[in-house]
Amino acid sequence: MAKKDSAGPQVITANRLDDGVVVYFATDKDAVQWVEKIADASILIGDALNAALVRAEQTVAANEVVDVYPIPVDEAKHPQSRREAVRAAGPTIAYGAP
Amino acid sequence: MKLLKDGKPVSDDWTHLDDADPAPAAGGIIVSLARWREERDALLKRGQVGIRLKSDEAPAQIRDDLGHFGVIALEFPVYRDGRAFSYARLLRERFGYKGELRAVGNVLFDQLAFMHRCGFDTFEVQKDPDADRFAEALSTFSMRYQRAADDAPTALELRHKARRNVAQEGR
Amino acid sequence: MYRYDDFDQTFVNERVEQFRDQVARRLSGELTEDEFKPLRLMNGLYLQLHAYMLRVAIPYGTLSSTQLRKLAEISRKYDRGYGHFTTRQNLQYNWPALKDTPDILAELATVEMHALQTSGNCIRNVTADQYAGVAAGEVDDPRIYAEVLRQWSSLHPEFSFLPRKFKIAITGCANDRAAIKVHDIGLVVVQNEAGETGFEFWVGGGLGRTPVIGKCINPFVAKRDLLSYTEAVLRVYNMLGRRDNMYKARIKILVNETGVEEFTRLVNEEWAEIREGYLELPEEEVQRIRAFFAPPAYEALEADPAEFMQKLDADPAFADWAHANLAPHKVSGYAIVNLSLKPIGGIPGDVTDSQMEAVAGLADQFSFGEIRATHEQNLTLPHVRQKDLYALWEALQALDLATPNVGLVSDIIACPGLDYCALANARSIPVAQMISDRFADLKRQHDIGPLKIKISGCINACGHHHVGHIGILGVDKKGTEFYQITLGGSAEEDAAVGQILGPAFGYDEVTDAVENVVNTYLELREGPGETFLQMVRRTGVTPFKEALYEAA
Numbered sequence: 015m016a017k018k019d020s021a022g023p024q025v026i027t028a029n030r031l032d033d034g035v036v037v038y039f040a041t042d043k044d045a046v047q048w049v050e051k052i053a054d055a056s057i058l059i060g061d062a063l064n065a066a067l068v069r070a071e072q073t074v075a076a077n078e079v080v081d082v083y084p085i086p087v088d089e090a091k092h093p094q095s096r097r098e099a100v101r102a103a104g105p106t107i108a109y110g111a112p
Numbered sequence: 113m114k115l116l117k118d119g120k121p122v123s124d125d126w127t128h129l130d131d132a133d134p135a136p137a138a139g140g141i142i143v144s145l146a147r148w149r150e151e152r153d154a155l156l157k158r159g160q161v162g163i164r165l166k167s168d169e170a171p172a173q174i175r176d177d178l179g180h181f182g183v184i185a186l187e188f189p190v191y192r193d194g195r196a197f198s199y200a201r202l203l204r205e206r207f208g209y210k211g212e213l214r215a216v217g218n219v220l221f222d223q224l225a226f227m228h229r230c231g232f233d234t235f236e237v238q239k240d241p242d243a244d245r246f247a248e249a250l251s252t253f254s255m256r257y258q259r260a261a262d263d264a265p266t267a268l269e270l271r272h273k274a275r276r277n278v279a280q281e282g283r
Numbered sequence: 284m285y286r287y288d289d290f291d292q293t294f295v296n297e298r299v300e301q302f303r304d305q306v307a308r309r310l311s312g313e314l315t316e317d318e319f320k321p322l323r324l325m326n327g328l329y330l331q332l333h334a335y336m337l338r339v340a341i342p343y344g345t346l347s348s349t350q351l352r353k354l355a356e357i358s359r360k361y362d363r364g365y366g367h368f369t370t371r372q373n374l375q376y377n378w379p380a381l382k383d384t385p386d387i388l389a390e391l392a393t394v395e396m397h398a399l400q401t402s403g404n405c406i407r408n409v410t411a412d413q414y415a416g417v418a419a420g421e422v423d424d425p426r427i428y429a430e431v432l433r434q435w436s437s438l439h440p441e442f443s444f445l446p447r448k449f450k451i452a453i454t455g456c457a458n459d460r461a462a463i464k465v466h467d468i469g470l471v472v473v474q475n476e477a478g479e480t481g482f483e484f485w486v487g488g489g490l491g492r493t494p495v496i497g498k499c500i501n502p503f504v505a506k507r508d509l510l511s512y513t514e515a516v517l518r519v520y521n522m523l524g525r526r527d528n529m530y531k532a533r534i535k536i537l538v539n540e541t542g543v544e545e546f547t548r549l550v551n552e553e554w555a556e557i558r559e560g561y562l563e564l565p566e567e568e569v570q571r572i573r574a575f576f577a578p579p580a581y582e583a584l585e586a587d588p589a590e591f592m593q594k595l596d597a598d599p600a601f602a603d604w605a606h607a608n609l610a611p612h613k614v615s616g617y618a619i620v621n622l623s624l625k626p627i628g629g630i631p632g633d634v635t636d637s638q639m640e641a642v643a644g645l646a647d648q649f650s651f652g653e654i655r656a657t658h659e660q661n662l663t664l665p666h667v668r669q670k671d672l673y674a675l676w677e678a679l680q681a682l683d684l685a686t687p688n689v690g691l692v693s694d695i696i697a698c699p700g701l702d703y704c705a706l707a708n709a710r711s712i713p714v715a716q717m718i719s720d721r722f723a724d725l726k727r728q729h730d731i732g733p734l735k736i737k738i739s740g741c742i743n744a745c746g747h748h749h750v751g752h753i754g755i756l757g758v759d760k761k762g763t764e765f766y767q768i769t770l771g772g773s774a775e776e777d778a779a780v781g782q783i784l785g786p787a788f789g790y791d792e793v794t795d796a797v798e799n800v801v802n803t804y805l806e807l808r809e810g811p812g813e814t815f816l817q818m819v820r821r822t823g824v825t826p827f828k829e830a831l832y833e834a835a
Contacts, residue, residue, distance in 0.1 A: 032380060033380035034335035074316075100332060109365060192444055220318065226440040230441055252297060256440075257436075271288065271568075275567075
């Protein structure tokens with residue numbers, strides 16, 4: 015379940031249900047929208063974060079995404095944890111055909 | 113909650129009795145192992161009794177009493193707890209229990225076929241679609257690799273039967 | 284190779300359709316994620332850090348060229364053009380879409396493959412010696428019995444919701460390449476004094492949080508009793524294994540808490556009830572399966588033909604490769620060839636679609652169309668004529684699959700780690716790459732000799748760090764990656780759990796630390812005849828510890 019206890023700026027993330035791709039929540043679009051780039055996500059804090067989490071969770075019920083949770087970020091939207099940094103940027107290694 | 117039997121919803125003649133509740137004068141009751149042990153004589157006198165075993169209560173404990181029960185309910189507290197699959201096979205295959213064997217608790221559609229093969233014949237399911245698709249769940253696989261309580265022939269047995277038939281025709 | 288009959292094919296096809304229905308019910312919302320998760324896991328589908336991951340079973344590590352081509356095609360069509368071989372001889376796709384997985388499984392079914400039971404708390408894909416059928420001194424081909432177990436365990440109605448996952452490995456040789464002593468059940472095919480074939484039964488081995496070397500609970504279970512004895516072990520485990528704590532739910536904990544003697548007694552008591560009856564393995568079935576693993580049409584060839592010996596003399600690079608990557612074949616004039624999936628600085632176990640297709644072609648040309656996957660994340664061509672080795676080597680070089688490092692310091696096992704895995708605490712792959720780069724000099728590697736480095740990115744130990752000669756465990760300390768080093772582990776017949784050397788090293792320090800350990804060995808060994816592992820066993824970890832920590 016989503017944790018809401020961190021005081022600093024956050025973005026909301028999830029994985030898209032049908033293809034598993036990592037997505038982030040953007041509230042400044044016309045409709046509720048999950049975007050693939052963290053740069054396009056909305057930075058949220060306090061009540062706005064809580065309100066957005068409620069909306070984001072509704073898209074779980076609508077079978078759009080799974081595993082919604084907020085992550086602390088800095089002002090440039092860089093995730094503070096290494097795990098989330100890897101998740102946002104992809105594997106740190108060059109994979110597949112050269 | 114619906115009770116499924118022979119592929120369709122049926123009315124339930126049994127009541128799960130809480131340990132604290134008094135037994136009604138008539139009608140089938142399903143009691144816990146603890147209650148069975150405490151009130152065995154009274155329950156035997158009353159009749160129409162079934163027993164419910166938790167997932168850490170192995171059926172070997174009631175082996176000598178099997179003839180007294182109209183139903184044995186085995187509990188799946190969460191779908192991950194698969195102990196009752198073994199218990200069901202022991203009851204059917206080793207202890208020779210022939211009465212109603214009921215799956216209760218977190219009984220999922222996608223487990224019905226496994227349960228049925230292990231010897232369960234009634235199922236307390238939680239969701240309606242489960243009941244409607246019961247027959248489908250049991251017919252997903254037309255063959256199996258292992259014997260279990262359902263006694264259907266395995267791939268191995270069918271293979272060798274086929275081979276023997278061919279060999280006989282060849283003679 | 285085993286081929287499906289109508290029963291096997293029907294079963295796998297029906298399983299694909301069942302999963303197609305389950306995926307449809309998930310996408311429609313009829314199933315919640317909580318309800319769907321165990322269902323997808325039973326079909327090898329995880330949700331990882333970036334995407335879904337599909338783990339395809341390669342039963343006992345044996346592949347045909349047709350199957351490998353299909354794996355290549357799937358990687359191109361549904362994924363990002365590569366696959367990753369794991370320590371359980373499986374292949375993982377890192378980027379499939381949930382909605383495509385029923386089609387992927389349907390494609391796999393066309394080449395007699397599946398993803399059954401590659402995850403979940405069930406009996407997992409059975410692994411075996413990659414040299415099965417071709418190793419000298421083998422008692423019997425372990426794949427016959429692995430196939431028997433594969434079928435018996437497939438959608439077993441009683442054993443699909445065990446306390447925890449259950450892994451079985453089997454070898455037909457005294458020389459253990461299948462790591463059987465760190466499996467829930469490890470089997471060694473043996474002969475008794477009467478010359479009958481049976482199995483040594485090792486139970487309760489495992490890695491993870493609590494590394495344990497398995498115990499032999501029965502030195503000889505007859506062939507006919509294979510299934511009844513296995514079922515007895517599983518039933519005791521299913522009924523008595525702990526379910527209150529997932530970290531204590533593996534059979535190794537039950538064996539330890541119950542005591543080996545009492546556990547064995549419980550198994551024997553259960554076995555006595557089921558030994559006679561339908562679980563008896565008919566010799567007819569053994570013979571049916573054995574026929575599929577009959578040796579290919581080998582030619583009568585002289586050993587060490589002149590053209591091969593001349594090339595060894597003339598081409599030192601070829602000689603290095605032959606020294607490290609070949610193993611003796613039981614048939615004269617043939618060799619077992621290991622293809623290194625550990626190019627210097629590469630990702631252990633990764634192969635591209637074009638490499639897979641090329642290997643399939645080389646298998647057709649040189650190895651009767653057969654390929655093996657190894658638990659050390661390499662590939663093997665099991666039947667190559669010695670006189671073809673030079674041509675094969677040249678072809679492998681062009682594919683970057685001829686690094687002459689099998690069993691050497693740069694032949695590193697690494698789990699996917701934090702680059703892919705949702706459970707990882709630290710990265711594994713780039714650490715393997717840094718160490719590989721540091722020891723890039725092949726002359727130095729050959730001088731160091733046999734040395735197995737194994738790296739895990741978390742305590743779950745998918746990279747088998749506990750049983751590495753040098754083991755590396757990634758941990759997270761307040762958001763920073765650290766790496767703990769162990770020495771002296773082994774996954775082979777002399778299986779042992781490594782000993783922790785001391786405080787962990789940072790990401791930028793771990794390569795230096797490994798090099799320091801290797802240099803200590805080179806300095807203190809009793810000549811090149813003493814391997815790294817032998818020296819650790821002789822001296823203990825103290826000299827390594829002193830060199831590593833006191834210099835700092």
